[in-house]
Amino acid sequence: MENIFSIAVIVGILTSAIRLAAPYLFASIGESFAQLSGVVNLGVDGIMLVGAYAAFFVALNTGNLWLGVLAALIVGLLMGLLMSVISVTLKAEQGISGIGLYMFGLGLSSLLFKVTIGTVKTVNGFRPIKIPLLGDIPILGEILFQHNVLVYLAFLLVPAAWWVLEKTTWGLRIKAAGQNPAAADSLGVNVDRVRYVSVCLGAMLAGLAGASLSISLVNLFQENLTAGAGFIAVALVYFGGWRPVGILGGALLFSTVNAFQLWMQVLGVNIPSDVAVMLPYLLTIAALAVTMNRAHQPAGLNLPFERGES
């Protein structure tokens, strides 16, 4: 057994952690937009699954990874529209509609996979790109600057999301729609439209999160590929206090734990793999329990808005 605390292993764990954080980042940042506008979309996992399938299917058949990414964005948008119609236009109970969307996505991705692909196949996913100069820094360069383009995109999304939310009118509208929809409405903000845009944007990012699994991280598709990662992504939004930086911290914490348990299995550390796999889920519950900072929770979260009521 190798020493798990050797430099090589630690660098390996941290490099994996950065890579594994990408799907969480896409999905959680996207979900935070939906939640800030007042809609809890619990169907993220289902959207990730159809996004992962679409990206994989297109990449497998065209050989073009970017077309795969585009496909994931499009099916994400469609799933987002479905969620919006149900929970914004029809004012449905958001928790249950999200679970419905999850079941739909899980079933649909399995159905499509079995009919159109059938067996487990692999694609050549996005290749790591070493960033000139930065990638040459010893250790740090290896951990941070030798990843593929989707990983870089995921991390660039954090400042981008911060900028949109804090520095643009759209960010203000999104937060107003979630914080006090009635007041936003009286000031001329079209709450339903803002919620549609936010949910759909979040869903497109969830689709991208799926693509970052199927054509960048594991380079295959199978039934229930995400294994609940979408739900962890939703939990990270609470954990991160609805702020991009908080979500970044949460995503890195989770991906590090995940990378750690994967490396322990690889190195044959003597703990049952079932216990190791349990870790992220236990951590999620613990994280939700200790997240007492609800100061940033949108006041209108989970509340359908109907004009002329309340």
Next chain:
Amino acid sequence: MPTETAVVPARSLRRFMFDWKDILFRAALPVLAMLAALLIGAVMLLLLKVNPFTAYAALINGALGSTYSITQSLVKATPLLLVGLGICIAFRASVLNIGGEGQIIVGALMATWFSLQFRAWPGWLLVPATVTMSFVAGAAWGFVPGILKARLSVNEILSTIMMNAIALQLMNLLLRGPLMDPGGITAGTFLAQSERLPEQVWLPRLVPQTMLHAGAIIAVVLAVAVYIFLWRTTIGYRIRAVGLNPHAARYAGINVPFYQALSLTLAGGFAGLAGAVEVIGVHHRLLEGITSGYGFTGIVAALFGGLHPLGAIPASYLFGSLLVGADKMQRAVQVPSALVDTIMGLVVLFVVGSALLSRRWAARRLAAAAKGQEVK
């Protein structure tokens, strides 16, 4: 406004409450939702170049074609109803229990461990003791998210889903370790399944040559019991009050977090029972994949039955037969059974999506009743 109930004359209100039109309307919505979902399913099949008529014919034939398939539907309806009853209790308190899968698993684990541990006990003692212990195990699995919600306002949807994943790993761990069939170890197969349970704990079969077991009757009796609990007892009334309007309930002196935690605990208990009947009624041992997705399908059945324990009975049968039909369809015409999972997701979306319509319908009728008019 629908809230001005004080002025409703008692006779009109009674007409409002017991009106066949109202019942018909409430029953029609899920049926329409199902038809819409089936229609979309047919379009998807066409896009996949599969003949939807062939697929649906195989589905219906698989579900209703023989006595065996009908009894098999009842076998699958039983855990769905048990999970669904728990869902009715939890959702009535506005607590969304998505933890059915995990609660089924711990119920099944407990049933397996307990009946193997006390295999010397006679059946009349072992069966009720095993079933009770499974209820307790499931309830404990529901209690954890329940108390986290009550004390720390942890979102129960997320925590119950995490509890599902933890239960699944726990079962894998035990099935590959202490609970693994010693026969499989000596034979060298190392199958991830438990030893066969002692025969006196098996639930009696209702129809010879089929899998239909006494658990089906227990589930229906419990459905009536849950109905009485929710609508004829003080605790049930409080659970529903919490769900209808937590602020009003708090104002009326009801301990809202307590009843939320209680409803989640009870929901877990019922799902635990589902795990028990699967083990002692159907398989007579614990196997991988014991839940068969019943934790999720039970939610669909409960929603379809209008979150009413008695409505859940026909709804469970419907979804049980859909599952049986889906298996047959997959084997007969090679259309993946995942089609039915997709349709069930759509049913959930459409049922919750149509709630706005039924709210508006109820508001209109109540407003009309308040004016003392004949409701058209």
